[in-house]
Amino acid sequence: MAEESIRFETTAGGERESIAESNIAEQLTLMARKASDVYKELALMLKDLDDMNKVGVEKRYGRVKLLKDGVEESGINLTEYIIRVSPALTFKDVYVEIVQDLIRFAEHAEASANRSLLLVTKGFEKLPDNIYAYLDAVVRKILEMLDVISQMISKLRNGKQARELYQKIISLENSVDDLHREIGLETIKHYSNDVGALILVKELADKLEDAADILKRVGTNLRYIALHR
Numbered sequence: 001m002a003e004e005s006i007r008f009e010t011t012a013g014g015e016r017e018s019i020a021e022s023n024i025a026e027q028l029t030l031m032a033r034k035a036s037d038v039y040k041e042l043a044l045m046l047k048d049l050d051d052m053n054k055v056g057v058e059k060r061y062g063r064v065k066l067l068k069d070g071v072e073e074s075g076i077n078l079t080e081y082i083i084r085v086s087p088a089l090t091f092k093d094v095y096v097e098i099v100q101d102l103i104r105f106a107e108h109a110e111a112s113a114n115r116s117l118l119l120v121t122k123g124f125e126k127l128p129d130n131i132y133a134y135l136d137a138v139v140r141k142i143l144e145m146l147d148v149i150s151q152m153i154s155k156l157r158n159g160k161q162a163r164e165l166y167q168k169i170i171s172l173e174n175s176v177d178d179l180h181r182e183i184g185l186e187t188i189k190h191y192s193n194d195v196g197a198l199i200l201v202k203e204l205a206d207k208l209e210d211a212a213d214i215l216k217r218v219g220t221n222l223r224y225i226a227l228h229r
Contacts, residue, residue, distance in 0.1 A: 020085040024095055025153050027078045031102045032150045034074060036143060038067040038109045039211075042116075043139045049116045050132040057120045064113040071106035075099045090228065094221050101218050108211040115204035124197045128190050131201065134183045138176055138208045145172045145215045152222045162226035169219035176212040180205055 041064050048056035078099050086092045119127065127135075148168045155161040183205040191198035 018088045020088040021156075023085075024078070024082065024089075025156060027074070027081070028098065028102070028153050029150055031071060031074050031078065031099070032146055032153065034067065034071045035102055035106050035109075036146045038064060038071060038106050039139055039143055039146070041067055042109050042113055043136065043143075045113055045116055046132065046135055046139065049120050050127055050129070052120060052126050054120050057117055061113050061117045065110055068106045068110045072103050075103040091225050094225060098218050098221050101214050101221075105211050105214045105218075108207045108214065112204050112207040112211075115200045115207070119197065119200050119204075122196075124194070124200070127201070128186065131183060131186050131190065134179050134186065135205065135208070138179050138183075138205070138212070141172050141176050141179070142208065142212055142215065145169055145176075145212060145219075148172070149215060149218055149222070152219060152226070156222065156226045159226045162223055166219050166223045169216055173212050173216045176209060180209040 041060055045057055045060035045064060048060060079096055082089065082092060082095050082099070089095065118124075148165050152162055152165045152169075155165060184202065187198055187201045187205070191201065
């Protein structure tokens with residue numbers, strides 16, 4: 001396995017990369033796609049929360065958890081592969097960190113989904129429209145970040161393009177920070193007399209902001225790899 005993975009193949013652009021790196025890039029793209037599915041389901045769950053659709057929220061929570069489990073399984077399998085082919089890798093530890101971050105990223109979606117589930121099942125009032133709109137916008141920004149991450153993975157052999165894509169990650173993450181601040185202000189205004197709901201909505205928003213921070217870190221590590229290839 002190790003000897004085979006050290007072999008190099010020539011890409012369409014004339015660059016050379018190890019078979020191991022090519023396989024890792026392919027599996028990272030698959031993980032990113034699976035993580036995207038988790039957040040797409042979370043977006044639908046938030047819509048059900050906005051509609052106070054308790055049955056819909058409960059069903060989608062189960063789907064979010066199942067999809068998150070799929071990301072975790074893919075991450076475990078990829079980490080095992082990275083360890084097996086580590087003699088062929090210059091950035092083994094960086095690849096492992098990226099995988100672990102994608103797992104954490106999916107886990108944050110489940111954590112957000114859990115808060116949404118509690119908001120609809122524990123007798124709290126309907127989520128204000130403006131807070132829902134902000135939360136929905138955050139998830140959409142996160143999905144955009146994931147799309148850019150996938151593009152970065154495919155451009156690891158091109159340092160210039162990877163840097164340009166990284167700047168998009170920074171811009172999107174800054175937008176999430178701005179939205180998070182708005183959510184915080186609106187949450188305090190609306191739930192000043194309902195500490196339970198205030199805590200749940202704040203934690204939901206915080207988990208989403210943390211998810212964006214995680215993707216920024218993934219982008220940073222991908223940029224480091226691209227700079228040395």
